[in-house]
Amino acid sequence: MSSSAGFGSDADAAALAALVTDAEGAVDVVRAGQIREVRVLAAAGRLAQQQAAGASERVKSHEMALRGIAAELAGVFAATDRTLQRRIDEALDLVENYPATMDAWEAGRISRGHVRVIQDAGCVVPAEARGQFERAAIERCEGETPNRVRDALVHIAERLHPRSFSERHEQTAAGRCVRVHPGPDGMSDLIATLPTVIAEGVVDRLTRQAREIINTRPQADADPAVEAESESAAVDAAEPESSSFAGDTRTVDQVRADVFADLLLAGAPSLDPTADDDGNGALGAIRAKVQVVVSALTLTGEDDGPADLVGRSPIDAATARELAGDNTAWDRLLTHPVTGTVLECDAYQPTAAMRRLLRARDRHCRFPGCRQPAVRCEIDHTHAASDGGATHVGNLAHLCKRHHDVKHHTRWRVKQLPGGRLVWTSPTRRVYREDAPPPLVAFAPASDPPMGRPPGDGSPPF
Incomplete structure (x- = not known):
């Protein structure tokens, strides 16, 4: 390609630079x-x-x-x-x-x-x-x-x-209501004045349900049984439901409006393309999702500042605490103290992979002397999440309910070292080391038989 002509050439770059200069001048004017x-x-x-x-x-x-x-x-x-x-x-x-x-x-x-x-x-x-x-x-x-x-x-x-935002929200929320504005051609606007987080949740659930209905269209169109039922319905008007979703051309807005009316009038969508022979469908199981960012001080009640409903508007502290309390999986953000830039994101709940690894590593409660099986224990942050402890296997361990309470409500202290080793310090300053128990079943080279037993003696390994 020539340096003086053609796309991306020096001449193009010079022309673009001139345009940028002109644009800057125009912006100033x-x-x-x-x-x-x-x-x-x-x-x-x-x-x-x-x-x-x-x-x-x-x-x-x-x-x-x-x-x-x-x-x-x-x-x-x-x-x-x-x-x-x-x-x-x-x-x-x-x-x-x-x-x-x-x-x-x-x-x-x-x-x-x-x-x-x-x-x-x-x-x-x-x-x-x-x-x-x-x-x-x-x-x-x-x-x-x-x-x-x-x-x-x-x-x-x-x-x-x-x-405070919470005070003003509480006063304004007293005016929540539902009203109808009549419109032309037999249509009306049904308007509900609700807390923002509730309104966003309603729209989110309706949207998810509408997309689930729309996503079934290719299957309905490609299903021979549906096509046969559609032909039968064309002849027999007594069974119009058999082809309800074959040829459905409604937009997302139209489906949302129809599902909205069904939920209010009947408690469930009147037509659920995901329903099986028992009448159970996936639409009813869909739940609303909203993204909320709330400070740790607000969660602990030390601050009553508003939380951020991402992409919308602030919400009051009480609603944010309620949402956080009902949620079983939330992400903790570590932000820069001056700029507020997110430095790290850490989920409070361990992932499924973490849980499997911890069960295999710990096998039982990690308090000294306790042998409560891990499957009946709780996963504890050794360095508390509320104090900045991360959610990773190097800061997690199984504790039974009894010893979980002891850790949090008495003067027992613990720290975790590499390899899952826990070092407990009692109220009297006695130190107890709790190593992660090695598996009782392990593979060893044939040249290294278990100690105290000659190779090939025919005795069981354990």
């Missing part, structure tokens, strides 16, 4: 224009305040002055006066209440999209804490797109709110 527009609109808002100053009916006078100014500017911006009045209010709020954000925007550190996110998230922050919010928000915005930082900024703002 657009930013300058946007900032100038915001300052003009904010000045219009201040002018309305000045015109209304000293009037007997201050609120009404300000509203009338603002309407007149908005109507005048509407012709310039080719927009309605209502739209201009709203934009004037937003611009005045931005200029007067978010000066650091304006400075960062003018310096090119953040974009117009970041400014909107900061302003939207910061509306709940009291005036005395807004500077602190701005500094944290601007730092978080640099180098990231606006949609990626929105959730983080909402959490920062919630932390600075004078009332």
